[in-house]
Amino acid sequence: MSEPTLILRNARAITFDPARLRAGAVALAGDRILAVGGEEVAALATASTEVIDLGGATLIPGFNDAHAHMEREGLKRLRPSLAGARGVGDILERVRAAAAQTPPGQWIVTMPIGTPPFFFDGAATLAEGQPPDRHELDRAAPDHPVYIPGLFGNWGKPPGHSVLNSRALALNGITAATVPTCSGVEILKDANGEPTGVIVERNSRPTVEFDLLPAVPRFGFAERLEGVRLSQRLYNAQGTTSVYEGHGSAPETISVYRRLWELGELTVRVGLVVSPSWADIAEARRAMRDWLAHARGAGLGDPWLRLSGVHIAYGGDPAVACCARANLPDTGWSGFVEQALTPADFREACLLAAEHDLRLHTIVSDKLHEVVPVLEAVNERHRLAGRRWVIEHIGRARLADLEALKRLDVLVTTIPTYFLWKGGAAYLEEPDGGDLVVPHAHLLRLGIPTAIATDNIPYDPFFTLWTVCNRRERTSGRVIGPDQRLDAETALRLFTVAGAALTFDEGWKGPLRPGFAADLAVLSEDPTAIDPDRLRDLRCRLTVAGGRIVHREGL
Structure with a gap:
């Protein structure tokens, strides 16, 4: 038998292995599970084994998110957030702050207006009931093109409100005569028929950038x-x-x-x-x-x-x-x-x-x-x-x-x-x-x-x-x-x-079973023992992927 590299003991393990549905300890050897059982598993530890006492915490196989769109989440952290803005003044202050740190002429592109992760509230809940217009953004960042994108409809619910200042409108060639190619997009105009800088999108997946905004910086x-x-x-x-x-x-x-x-x-x-x-x-x-x-x-x-x-x-x-x-x-x-x-x-x-x-x-x-x-x-x-x-x-x-x-x-x-x-x-x-x-x-x-x-x-x-x-x-x-x-x-x-x-990985990945992948998570409470209303309050305290600890909090 291989020597264990990591042992998780004093656990309440839900294994999903029909041969042993519950266990008190799991031993890992490299990227695979070595043993699942009780205190006899903990006894396998050698001088080089890391042993973590879970104090009775619940241990499960790692989550397998079967429709994850994982490529998106980190991108949200790369743009300035407008979360918590209660009015147009708050948004303009954040644009000014971004302008102070951005070389003149370069784009300022933020996250949408509203509260993440859904952005349900959007511009409608600002004190003014609407987003800033091009002229307000011009005053906040006179030397920069500014773009506030509308929400990505899959997160929340349309409509979304994209906002551009005058420099951004000009760089994208948007004038009083511009007509969107895609349906569900409306360029708002003032009393003189000129664009206000606000574009309303009613599509779940926004088309405005593809259709109207070729100059806006993309994710490279x-x-x-x-x-x-x-x-x-x-x-x-x-x-x-x-x-x-x-x-x-x-x-x-x-x-x-x-x-x-x-x-x-x-x-x-x-x-x-x-x-x-x-x-x-x-x-x-x-x-x-x-x-x-x-x-x-x-x-x-x-x-x-x-x-x-x-x-x-x-x-x-x-x-x-x-x-x-x-x-x-x-x-x-x-x-x-x-x-x-x-x-x-x-x-x-x-x-x-x-x-x-x-x-x-x-x-x-x-x-x-x-x-x-x-x-x-x-x-x-x-x-x-x-x-x-x-x-x-x-x-x-x-x-x-x-x-x-x-x-x-x-x-x-x-x-x-x-x-x-x-x-x-x-x-x-x-x-x-x-x-x-x-x-x-x-x-x-x-x-x-x-x-x-x-x-x-x-x-x-x-x-x-x-x-x-x-x-x-x-x-x-x-x-x-x-x-x-x-x-x-x-x-x-x-x-x-x-x-x-x-x-096609069910032969080596999934349950907490000897020989299977060492992918597992330790939870703050046992999901099977709490009121279903409290499931969304659960937290992950430890994550192991391929035998490596990739997240650790309080253990």
Whole structure:
């Protein structure tokens, strides 16, 4: 037997290993678990073993965030925050402070107006009820172009208010005659018909930068690299040791992760999916045939970075997709490439993916009933069993369609915070009380492999756990689909060990089991022993990824 490098003793371990569901100690040897048990495990310590007494704290496998968008979170720390601003004067003071530290002529770009992480309040809650205009920003920073972006709608709720001063408007060529290409965008004008500097966006994923603001500085490779470095620390501090990016990653995003992998800097295991930039089915056919062999089947990679499969959108706005492709390699906050496929093109793309053994990932929201017939048609030509295709973002569903997913051997990832808490108002009047909205209990009863995820709204897994177990809509507090609430232990399983199947890693990653990956987290309290209302108050005290301590607080 190898000598242990780290022993965690006096623990309340929830292992998710059927052979031993509870344990009091875990010993690690390098990047693997050496032993799981009681005090006999603690007795394995040698002079070189680090031993940590957990004092009865709860130990679980590390969180595996199955739809993480981890590339975003650190980027938010690279721009000046406007959080806490109660009026236009507060915002102008922060712009002045930024101008004092920025060489004349260089851009000042802040975070959106409002309170992170959601920015729900936005400009409407400022004392004036509106953001500053171009002239107010001109006075605060006369020698700089200034841009205050609108919120990224996936965090909160549109509309968002972008604001530019006169220098910024001029550099972007915005005049009284400018007309947006994309719908959902409005350039506000004063009594003389001139732009006020405020642009209102009603789209969930902002198009204003792609469409109207070519001169605004983008996140470059260096910023995205530093952003992921910051993100990893933040995700590790929540107990997250693995992420899966089923929404797809653009070439630039993949390059960032590849670089961190080369440098040996990954502290979160990363599963990536290709977000393609093809413009039509002919280009998609060539790309799948000639350029995506590395993403076929289980893909390529190692225990820290794996690339497998392709994300294919169902629907989308062609104008938005065109603008997004024209701005590559920049993808804004998203990290993926916007797509737009008609139902016919989606069907053809799915058939091509099956032909070339590329795992499909697609977001269905409330349209599962439209996507399932496509999957069934594909299955008639190319059997889907064993391919691990993934359906994501299920909102409202029908039982017959869930049963079809089981027959087709399709995996599911859900985004409970997005549909139940943040956007739950849309489902408050469902005839069945919301029983088929993000229907976790139905998915589990049918035996459909399911993993849950944060979607970076927010990246805190404890908030998502709270949502899964309570299912309360944020504005009314009403419960959506009470029979679909899960107990904390079941929710934890979906958020830790279940995600390993997405990267074909269930044979070595997930449960706290000898020989498996040494990925684990120590929590402030036992989620299975507290009131479900308190789940979002949990904190992570220690995180171990690959046998290395990557976060430690108070232990």
